[in-house]
Amino acid sequence: MYHKINQSIIDQLKTIVEARNILTERDELLDYSHDEYSLDDISSYPDVVVKPPDAEAVSKIVQLCNQENIPLTARGGGTGLCGACVPVFGGVVMTFENMHQILEIDTHNLTATVESGLTLMDFYPAIEEKGLFFPPHPGDETATIGGVIATNAGGARAVKYGVIRNFVTGIEVVLPTGEIVNLGGKFVKNSTGYSLMHLMIGSEGTLGIITKATISLMAPPKELMTLVVPYDNLHDAISTVPAIIEKKILPMAVEFLELETAILSGKHLNKTWPCTQGSAHLMIIVDGTSEDEVMSLAETISEVCLDHNALEVFAADTRSKQRDILDIRSSIYEAMRPYMLEILDITVPRSQIAHFVDSVNAVAEKSDMWLPTYGHAADGNVHTHLMRYRWQNDEWHEIENWDEKYQTVRKELHDLGKKYQGICSGEHGIGIVKKEYLKSFLEPQQIELMRGIKKVFDPGAILNPGKIFD
């Protein structure tokens, strides 16, 4: 059992960080008791929130927690969708609100070194100003660098450029015992022993606290074009994607969504989705080094789409139209959130997406639940919303007996993920809410190895306990 925080611990924390960076009042702790997972039933209050100014302070706090057997949970922007930053056992929540500096943008090595509390919202413009580009784009820009590394976040552009893991070259980490280590660096290649850095990436704050990161950057694409392609059904839309890839074209993003979902999100933002034909749409972003290259790619993609029963191809050629389309796609979650139970991120091989989504729709019909499904078509990452309400005729209607159906439907969808050779999380992580599915997607030996690794790093189990596995 963990020890409770008492006045003596608070006093010791006050010798490490200024008193104003220690929160203990219940109303101040509320914001740190949950993430963006939509149901309140997993929320849990910390006993104290600390906001260290630097890695040395992080190290001292971790040492204190280790010595006193107090659980410590790192928190970034709190935009996670699986309860990963929720302090299940109370204790200390550490946030990086005071550690958000860009320490260096190195134009010779094309890297940026930043503190872990920097938000994506502040990161993107800072590197754009230097004429550089960071491709990963998880949907909520209030996420922090530490958080996106700890979850190995993905987003729409992952299909061409890869996920966060592909862009981290080095991290500074405070281990659960308080030592500060530097894993990786600015180099591109590294075959020097086990990659502890890659072990940290995606470890959801259970193995170490990331205080600093070096991120590799690239030149931005010179030209972009966004296509919106309507179809009469989702199956035809998704079936087009392997055909595009067979043409050796890898667009920057290929998203599928239903028209009603796009309209709903557009209303939420007061923006208009550019096309109202059909019922299922692909949103395809192509990039290239010249207008001619992008036009030629767009033409080939359009031909493939029309060969696969697309009703037309709408091209958004101005930055503002492209931004509107991306904003509407990125805001679907926000528009649905008050009416939903959960968003899933089951990921299947690309070739299986159409079959998987057909089966999800069959579950929706059989159970009379609304399960709007959209996602990253070209990398197999499918987001299904389990809804409490159905949006029909421009109004929300509560679904009958949703509470009785929820767990059965949730299990059926995960069983389908398994059937189609998938995994239970492609980008959101396991956190609290997907723990129960871990053992059906991973072999027991894999989970045992993970437990062993956790024990080596964190024998006292003080870092983010109760996450990924028990």
Ligand SMILES: Cc1cc2nc3c(=O)[nH]c(=O)nc-3n(C[C@H](O)[C@H](O)[C@H](O)COP(=O)(O)OP(=O)(O)OC[C@H]3O[C@@H](n4cnc5c(N)ncnc54)[C@H](O)[C@@H]3O)c2cc1C
């Ligand atoms: C509208 C919306 C859209 C989204 N779209 C996407 C998407 O397209 N792709 C995607 O991948 N995700 C998406 N997400 C999920 C979310 O943005 C990501 O999981 C993000 O990576 C979490 O970052 P964060 O800073 O908010 O971390 P938090 O939610 O605060 O924490 C997440 C995990 O990281 C750990 N952590 C945080 N900081 C540190 C640190 N410094 N050191 C060690 N561990 C740390 C926490 O302990 C926790 O386990 C979306 C979320 C929302 C709300």
